Amino acid sequence: MSFIDNLKSTMKNFAQKTSDVVEVQKLNLAILQEKDQVKKLYTKIGEEVYRQFLLGNDLGFNDKCNEIALLEAKIEEFENKIMKLKNTKKCDGCGSEISADAAFCPKCGTKAS
Numbered sequence: 001m002s003f004i005d006n007l008k009s010t011m012k013n014f015a016q017k018t019s020d021v022v023e024v025q026k027l028n029l030a031i032l033q034e035k036d037q038v039k040k041l042y043t044k045i046g047e048e049v050y051r052q053f054l055l056g057n058d059l060g061f062n063d064k065c066n067e068i069a070l071l072e073a074k075i076e077e078f079e080n081k082i083m084k085l086k087n088t089k090k091c092d093g094c095g096s097e098i099s100a101d102a103a104f105c106p107k108c109g110t111k112a113s
């Protein structure tokens, strides 16, 4: 093979390798996007299992659901502490955060407790 032919071949291989690298990057991105969709579906399944647990339906994940219930209680406790610090409370009707001394919710009109 002449020097020129050799150089042409090397450049052709380089171009092929570059396009392969781009293709691999595209495929890796596609994999990440698919994995993200799978994760979202796992989350939906988990939420449905927890919803069923709250309805009293045992789908065989009660230990994990009890853990979630404890974590949810902690979150509510922290939210209540924040509302106390901000001098607000949660509306019983719509769940909006309203002033602690409001007699009625300005959003839904529910009498504040």
Ligand SMILES: [Zn+2]
Pocket (backbone or CB within 6 Å): 091, 092, 093, 094, 095, 096, 105, 106, 107, 108, 109, 110
């Ligand atoms: Zn309200």
